[in-house]
Amino acid sequence: MKLDIENIKKGNKSTVDLDFSLNLNTIDYDGDIIKVKTPVDISGKLYIIDSRLYLNLKIKTDLEATCSRCLELFSYPFKSNINVELVHEDLLHQQEEEVDEDIIYYQESTIDLDDLVKEHILMNIPMKFICDTSCKGLCYNCGVKIKDGSCDCDNGSFQSDDDEYVDPRLAKLKNFSQQD
Ligand SMILES: [Zn+2]
Ligand SMILES: [Zn+2]
Structure with missing residues (x-):
């Protein structure tokens, strides 16, 4: 799913509510394929303050994970929040600061939410999955x-x-x- 940023900026609404689900099916994690068992529930908003664009999303899904202790497959509930500022790529070079994790750069006039959510999941899953702390x-x-x-x-x-x-x-x- 793509969000048309420029259109939102041109509109007269300062907040756009978002509520949708994404079918990701799998995420490629450096060659390891992570199965996404249920559609990813996403809700939140895109809003503009002083012509700066912010995205707040709550995401929730179930991943199929392999326990690193017993090697069994289990369902890993994933819940997280995305809170970022969206900045057009053209402005990338004007920023002297170091790479900021809270900023996502977009190209053209749209942002691909599938990619954004996939990346966020990859960044926020544990290094090792454990089916149960008592495993x-x-x-x-x-x-x-x-x-x-x-x-x-x-x-x-x-x-x-x-x-x-x-x-x-x-x-x-x-x-x-x-x-x-
Ligand atoms: Zn034994
Ligand atoms: Zn286990």
């Missing part, structure tokens, strides 16, 4: 997801705190280096 990941020994009675191995010493957590794929490496 204990996979058993180092047999590879089964650790739940009570899920396997007969001794997982008693396992700590689920982030500091203590060792990726099962790295555990072997760690044991190896401790032998030196």
